[in-house]
Amino acid sequence: MEKTIHIAVIPGAWYSHLVSILEFSKLLVQLHPDFHVTCFIPTLGSPSSASKSFLQTLPSNIGYTFLPPVNPNDLPQGTSVECQIHLATTLTLPYLHQALNSLTLRTPPVALVVDSLSAEALDLAKEFNMLSYVYFPPAATTLSFYFYLLKLDKETSCEYRDLPEPIQAPGCVPIRGRDLVAQAQDRSSQSYKFLLQRIKRFCSVDGILINSFLEIEKGPIEALTEEGSGNPAVYPIGPIIQTRTESGNNGMECLTWLHKQQPCSVLYVSFGSGGALSQEQIDELAIGLELSNHKFLWVVRAPSSSASGAYLSAENDVDLLQFLPPGFLERTKEQGMVIPSWAPQIETLSHRSVGGFLSHCGWNSILESVMHGVPLITWPLFGEQRMNAVVLSEGLKVGLRPRVNDNGIVEREEISKLIKGLMEGEECENLRNNMKELKEASTNALKEDGSSRKTISQLALKWRNLVHEN
Numbered sequence: 505m506e507k508t509i510h511i512a513v514i515p516g517a518w519y520s521h522l523v524s525i526l527e528f529s530k531l532l533v534q535l536h537p538d539f540h541v542t543c544f545i546p547t548l549g550s551p552s553s554a555s556k557s558f559l560q561t562l563p564s565n566i567g568y569t570f571l572p573p574v575n576p577n578d579l580p581q582g583t584s585v586e587c588q589i590h591l592a593t594t595l596t597l598p599y600l601h602q603a604l605n606s607l608t609l610r611t612p613p614v615a616l617v618v619d620s621l622s623a624e625a626l627d628l629a630k631e632f633n634m635l636s637y638v639y640f641p642p643a644a645t646t647l648s649f650y651f652y653l654l655k656l657d658k659e660t661s662c663e664y665r666d667l668p669e670p671i672q673a674p675g676c677v678p679i680r681g682r683d684l685v686a687q688a689q690d691r692s693s694q695s696y697k698f699l700l701q702r703i704k705r706f707c708s709v710d711g712i713l714i715n716s717f718l719e720i721e722k723g724p725i726e727a728l729t730e731e732g733s734g735n736p737a738v739y740p741i742g743p744i745i746q747t748r749t750e751s752g753n754n755g756m757e758c759l760t761w762l763h764k765q766q767p768c769s770v771l772y773v774s775f776g777s778g779g780a781l782s783q784e785q786i787d788e789l790a791i792g793l794e795l796s797n798h799k800f801l802w803v804v805r806a807p808s809s810s811a812s813g814a815y816l817s818a819e820n821d822v823d824l825l826q827f828l829p830p831g832f833l834e835r836t837k838e839q840g841m842v843i844p845s846w847a848p849q850i851e852t853l854s855h856r857s858v859g860g861f862l863s864h865c866g867w868n869s870i871l872e873s874v875m876h877g878v879p880l881i882t883w884p885l886f887g888e889q890r891m892n893a894v895v896l897s898e899g900l901k902v903g904l905r906p907r908v909n910d911n912g913i914v915e916r917e918e919i920s921k922l923i924k925g926l927m928e929g930e931e932c933e934n935l936r937n938n939m940k941e942l943k944e945a946s947t948n949a950l951k952e953d954g955s956s957r958k959t960i961s962q963l964a965l966k967w968r969n970l971v972h973e974n
């Protein structure tokens with residue numbers, strides 16, 4: 505009888521990371537039905553409704569258990585979101601140990617695949633005799649810069665933003681220090697120390713699975729996979745994206761509205777699973793959308809206190825439309841639609857009426873936009889999003905990046921100008937053509953003999969052979 509191949513998976517305590525690693529797991533068991541995945545989920549507070557409804561889509565050969573949740577209110581005041589996510593895993597390591605122990609007694613997993621934000625769990629692989637892998641949801645460019653940061657940290661002492669020249673990591677577009685990942689903007693911070701610790705852990709694993717593909721990031725992927733690079737084996741397995749998203753009645757309403765619009769006429773505006781703007785920036789964005797005269801569909805969130813935007817994890821019942829400028833909804837009722845909190849993003853990006861995406865440049869949103877051929881306005885807020893914005897606007901030329909004023913605000917005239925550039929005229933045509941090519945490449949990567957599909961099969965074969973040898 506054919507043996508079942510067991511894999512244990514540990515996501516990061518963040519909606520988009522949970523979804524990405526589990527979408528990969530879904531693809532793995534779909535392509536290789538002799539595989540079974542068991543997932544242990546760290547959580548911050550209670551799981552969001554979007555996470556719960558996503559978990560209901562898992563097939564029977566993927567099992568999951570929640571680890572005891574870490575309550576953000578029990579953590580020291582002012583703990584950054586990155587540190588909260590990190591603690592959601594570290595504080596539950598004893599439970600994870602217990603859970604892996606009982607799993608190993610029943611059905612020993614051959615490999616432990618751990619999300620990049622849960623890297624502390626990697627130590628358990630050795631103890632339970634499993635191969636260890638990092639699942640890395642962001643871009644290959646980010647991974648290449650991460651490894652390069654270890655070198656840069658030794659060779660320089662100033663803040664990276666004060667370096668006179670852009671930084672050139674192997675195979676990557678040059679990136680100015682101020683555009684580096686947010687955790688590296690203050691080298692004395694706890695977030696930076698955590699980041700370096702995490703990257704060092706990555707160096708000793710059996711492999712790193714990245715959610716990217718050769719055609720979108722040829723330079724960094726070739727540099728990362730080059731023999732003698734000194735990195736662990738890197739496996740590009742993307743683009744892994746959600747197959748469908750949900751958002752109840754609001755979602756239905758927005759799709760009904762999209763059905764009534766002209767092809768490629770609507771700009772979709774969304775800042776990911778939790779990105780939020782300051783009140784001043786919400787006002788500028790609203791007026792900029794209005795001035796552009798283009799149709800829009802905007803997912804609105806409560807304002808953040810940071811001028812340049814931040815991540816807000818709380819779901820609450822406040823009326824989000826109160827944060828819009830007076831009279832805006834009435835004036836734009838024929839021009840746009842505003843949707844509070846959450847939209848069905850996949851259904852929106854795949855809708856024929858959508859012609860542009862103003863995005864915070866989370867890597868999942870980028871891949872979803874690429875797979876549906878929608879060019880972007882690249883409006884990074886936090887994390888590694890500034891690096892992604894450079895890749896899209898300066899590298900791939902499928903996005904336009906707004907100019908930010910000295911107070912960290914993108915002004916209304918700039919917003920309106922960029923929307924016009926994205927949605928009409930020669931610039932729009934060039935961006936759409938570049939995106940069309942990328943869309944085709946992204947579809948090919950996961951076809952029968954596509955580059956990423958081959959990589960997944962290569963990994964599966966390696967894991968299967970190990971089980972059959974024992």
Ligand SMILES: O=c1ccn([C@@H]2O[C@H](COP(=O)(O)OP(=O)(O)O[C@H]3O[C@H](CO)[C@@H](O)[C@H](O)[C@H]3O)[C@@H](O)[C@H]2O)c(=O)[nH]1
Pocket residue numbers: 519520521523641642746749750774775776777778779803845846847848849850865866867868869870872886887888889
């Ligand atoms: O109204 C919404 C908003 C978001 N989404 C989905 O939520 C996910 C958002 O993912 P992403 O675009 O990557 O944004 P974040 O959740 O902010 O992603 C975090 O994780 C990414 C991968 O590591 C990083 O690139 C980002 O910087 C980091 O903020 C996507 O699948 C969207 O389809 C919806 O379905 N509806």
